[in-house]
Amino acid sequence: MAPLRPNTFAGLSLVLDRVAERRDELDWVEAQALSDEARYLLLDPAGETWLLAEREALRWLDANERRALFADLPASLLGIAEGRPHFLLALDDAHPADALTAALGARRIGLRDAGLLLPAAEAGLFAYAKGLAHWQRETRYCAYCGAPLVLVASGHRARCTNAACGRLHFPRTDAAIIVIVEHEGACLLGRQAGWPPGRYSTLAGFVEPGESLEDAVRREVAEESGVRVEAVHYHSSQPWPLPASLMVGFTATAHSRDIQLRDSELEDARWFTPQQIAAGLADGSLLTPTRLSVSYQLIAHWLRERAGLELDTLVAR
Numbered sequence: 001m002a003p004l005r006p007n008t009f010a011g012l013s014l015v016l017d018r019v020a021e022r023r024d025e026l027d028w029v030e031a032q033a034l035s036d037e038a039r040y041l042l043l044d045p046a047g048e049t050w051l052l053a054e055r056e057a058l059r060w061l062d063a064n065e066r067r068a069l070f071a072d073l074p075a076s077l078l079g080i081a082e083g084r085p086h087f088l089l090a091l092d093d094a095h096p097a098d099a100l101t102a103a104l105g106a107r108r109i110g111l112r113d114a115g116l117l118l119p120a121a122e123a124g125l126f127a128y129a130k131g132l133a134h135w136q137r138e139t140r141y142c143a144y145c146g147a148p149l150v151l152v153a154s155g156h157r158a159r160c161t162n163a164a165c166g167r168l169h170f171p172r173t174d175a176a177i178i179v180i181v182e183h184e185g186a187c188l189l190g191r192q193a194g195w196p197p198g199r200y201s202t203l204a205g206f207v208e209p210g211e212s213l214e215d216a217v218r219r220e221v222a223e224e225s226g227v228r229v230e231a232v233h234y235h236s237s238q239p240w241p242l243p244a245s246l247m248v249g250f251t252a253t254a255h256s257r258d259i260q261l262r263d264s265e266l267e268d269a270r271w272f273t274p275q276q277i278a279a280g281l282a283d284g285s286l287l288t289p290t291r292l293s294v295s296y297q298l299i300a301h302w303l304r305e306r307a308g309l310e311l312d313t314l315v316a317r
């Protein structure tokens, strides 16, 4: 049986060297930026980028285009891929993005749509750039003393400009757990009131201070469904820069099927057998989470392991 496809946006380490140890070498970084091999990914203030008009690939700028169009805009080094330095150019409000679509001969696209269209490496690079750009945009003032910050380490750190403070601020990633809970041949899925009718997903929530990931799984499942879980096992993870999360996927086994939704964020939670999922997808009464998500992957994995069913096939029917 073929392995499940990798999580969307994950696996960037297979193609990109982040060269984190050289981000402070200003001369080296500048030489990379001026190189004919340099590529620049442009992001608008909302975190969207551009694709080539003629095919589904990122519209990278080369060093000449960067010089001509955005000489005053600081670039952040993403890393080296295929021997070429890759940079982020994050547009600020002084650089209106709307006129660029025609100028670049390109079309603008958000990360969710890009994740469904682009090859894995390009989707991962876009996600990385979007996460970094979001942090840069949101991190303008020192959280300790209120003075303005300046970006250092080629955009990967922000330093307080108050000499008496001088603290460094680091890009933030918010860990969230997401879990498929099983009990004797059925899995637990829930839905929030605002979702499209029929959509059910695995349970998820942010990790709190002082919690292990496994502790967060047990708490979130109990809070959202009243279900008590026993064994908790790691599955896989996914960067989810919408805007700043890391989704950490788990499988877990429930103690019983008792569901209690009092005080829950969920409108409904139910146990589904593989046959009920297949039937619900077939008659349209059940919708899966987006194909981009770890939730989809967890459900796909569970259906395959327990019933030999392929979620991609069930959804496509």
Ligand SMILES: [Zn+2]
Pocket: 142, 143, 144, 145, 146, 147, 160, 161, 162, 165, 166, 167
């Ligand atoms: Zn400060």
